[in-house]
Amino acid sequence: MTAIDTTEEVDTTSEDVTTAENVADTEKSPSALRRRLSATRRALSSDRLRGRTLPVVAAVLMVAALTAAVTAYFTVYRDDRAIGTDDGREVVSAANDGTVAILSYSPASLDSDFAKAKSHLTGQFLSYYEEFTAKVVKPAAIDNGITTKATVVRSAVSKLEPDNAEVLAFVNQTTTSKTKPDPEQTSSSVRVSLQRVDGTWLISSFDPV
Structure with missing residues (x-):
C-alpha cells in the first residue's frame, strides 16, 4: 500500500510539471504574443490619454478662475467704486x-x-x-x-x-x-x-x- 501511494504521488508531480511546461509553451505562441502586444498598446494609449487630459483640465480650470475673477471685478469692485x-x-x-x-x-x-x-x-x-x-x-x-x-x-x-x-x-x-x-x-x-x-x-x- 505504501509503494502504491508513493507511485501515485510521483505520477501526480510529473503531471504538474508537464502542465506548467505546456502553459509556458502556450504563452510563447504567436497568438499569446499578439494578445500581450495588444494589451500593452491599450495601456500606452491610456497613459497618453491621461497625459493629454490633465493639461486640458488645468486649462479649463484656469479659464473658469479667470472668468470668476472678471465677474467679481465688475459686480463687486465696480459697485464699491460707484460709492464715492x-x-x-x-x-x-x-x-x-x-x-x-x-x-x-x-x-x-x-x-x-x-x-x-x-x-x-x-x-x-x-x-x-x-x-x-x-x-x-x-x-x-x-x-x-x-x-x-x-x-x-x-x-x-x-x-x-x-x-x-x-x-x-x-x-x-x-x-x-x-x-x-x-x-x-x-x-x-x-x-x-x-x-x-x-x-x-x-x-x-x-x-x-
Whole structure:
C-alpha cells in the first residue's frame, strides 16, 4: 500500500510539471504574443490619454478662475467704486431735506407741508407717515395752533451701500402754539435710513436715537 501511494504521488508531480511546461509553451505562441502586444498598446494609449487630459483640465480650470475673477471685478469692485463722495453728498442732502420736511409744518399750510414731506419718503414709512399725520398731527396742529420748524445742525453717513444708506442727523426744532406763543427749542438726534428708488434717495425709516 505504501509503494502504491508513493507511485501515485510521483505520477501526480510529473503531471504538474508537464502542465506548467505546456502553459509556458502556450504563452510563447504567436497568438499569446499578439494578445500581450495588444494589451500593452491599450495601456500606452491610456497613459497618453491621461497625459493629454490633465493639461486640458488645468486649462479649463484656469479659464473658469479667470472668468470668476472678471465677474467679481465688475459686480463687486465696480459697485464699491460707484460709492464715492458724490453718493455720500447726495445721501446726506436727501436725509437733511427729508428730516426738515418731516418735522416742519404750520396750520396754515398743513396739506402742502405734508405733501412735501411725503415726496421724500418710501415704503412702509411713507404709509405710516400718511396715516399718522392724518389722524394725529393734523388735528393737533389745527386745534392747538402748533407751528414747528426744524433745522439739521449736523449730519454724517453711518452706512453707505449702492442702494441703501443710513445717516445720523442732529436736529434743532423750534415750536410755537396757542398756549406757548414764545418759541420753544428742543434738540434731538435721529437715524435716517434711505433707499435708492429710481435713482433718487428716499427715506425708508426715521428713528430717534
